[in-house]
Amino acid sequence: MRLEFPSKSQNESFARVTVAAFAAQLDPTLEEIADIKTAVSEAVTNAIIHGYENTIGIVTIIAKLYEGKIEIEVIDNGKGIEDIEKARQPLYTSKPELERSGMGFTVMETFMDEVEVISAPGQGTRVKLVKYLKSTGGELRRE
Amino acid sequence: MQISSHKSKHTLIVKLEGELDHHTADTVRERLDSILEDPSIKHMVFDLSQLKFMDSSGVGVFIGRYKVVSQRGGTVSVVHVTPQIHKVLEVSGLYRIIKKYSSFEEALAGIGECDE
Numbered sequence A: 001m002r003l004e005f006p007s008k009s010q011n012e013s014f015a016r017v018t019v020a021a022f023a024a025q026l027d028p029t030l031e032e033i034a035d036i037k038t039a040v041s042e043a044v045t046n047a048i049i050h051g052y053e054n055t056i057g058i059v060t061i062i063a064k065l066y067e068g069k070i071e072i073e074v075i076d077n078g079k080g081i082e083d084i085e086k087a088r089q090p091l092y093t094s095k096p097e098l099e100r101s102g103m104g105f106t107v108m109e110t111f112m113d114e115v116e117v118i119s120a121p122g123q124g125t126r127v128k129l130v131k132y133l134k135s136t137g138g139e140l141r142r143e
Numbered sequence B: 001m002q003i004s005s006h007k008s009k010h011t012l013i014v015k016l017e018g019e020l021d022h023h024t025a026d027t028v029r030e031r032l033d034s035i036l037e038d039p040s041i042k043h044m045v046f047d048l049s050q051l052k053f054m055d056s057s058g059v060g061v062f063i064g065r066y067k068v069v070s071q072r073g074g075t076v077s078v079v080h081v082t083p084q085i086h087k088v089l090e091v092s093g094l095y096r097i098i099k100k101y102s103s104f105e106e107a108l109a110g111i112g113e114c115d116e
Helices: A011-026 A030-051 A084-088 A104-111 B022-035 B056-070 B083-091 B104-115
Strands: A002-006 A058-066 A069-076 A114-119 A125-132 B002-008 B011-020 B043-047 B051-054 B076-079 B099-101
Touching: A002 A011, A011 A030, A011 A058, A011 A069, A011 B022, A030 A058, A030 A069, A030 A104, A030 A125, A030 B022, A030 B051, A030 B056, A030 B083, A084 A104, A084 A114, A104 A114, A104 A125, A104 B056, A104 B083, B002 B022, B011 B022, B011 B056, B011 B104, B022 B056, B043 B056, B043 B104, B051 B056, B051 B083, B056 B076, B056 B083, B076 B104, B099 B104
Parallel strands: B011 B043, B011 B051, B043 B076, B076 B099
Antiparallel strands: A002 A058, A058 A069, A069 A125, A114 A125, B002 B011
């Protein structure tokens, strides 16, 4: 599944609901759906605030379903992250004036099983989120 | 996002309905700060029973309002927290500064003890 949308904050809700609807094919629990929605919301918000710094660019989401597993990539072509390790630290925010909590990556790491960040200054950012689902999957389970 | 509030003595009770994310955070922040211009408000109790979603943008909103009322010697509490929001609040370490209660009665009793 591939989704592209302008980096406007009103699309945050659209993005997380769409990915959650896509993930529903794997028959996830309510908690798993809530985890996926929350992590996608954090990654998309980062793309809008930090990647594009509230200018308009395109955010791309690529989601893939496997047996018992969902992989979601949230991609922007914005300014990129200089120090990924620092950005992932709890409470770190590059924009304290905006009253950001600095917990975005921590939330993603807690709610998903794997979080991979690929980024370089001027090269945009790609955040890969992986979640293993406790249920064995709906459609995909069937032979 | 709908915000309704009423005051009981020195406590502002706020009900948030809808989804609290980066998109809605500014509106919530502005509304709450204009209500908090009333200096007699010391404590805030948030009813989250109708809040359908919250991410770390909401955490920023709570921390900001906590800073305002804590300077007045007040507290921030949350009641009727859904499991998704509980997880976000817990991971963010927010329960170190705000208290979670299962009912308004408990929250108001907790605040009463603080003021004694």
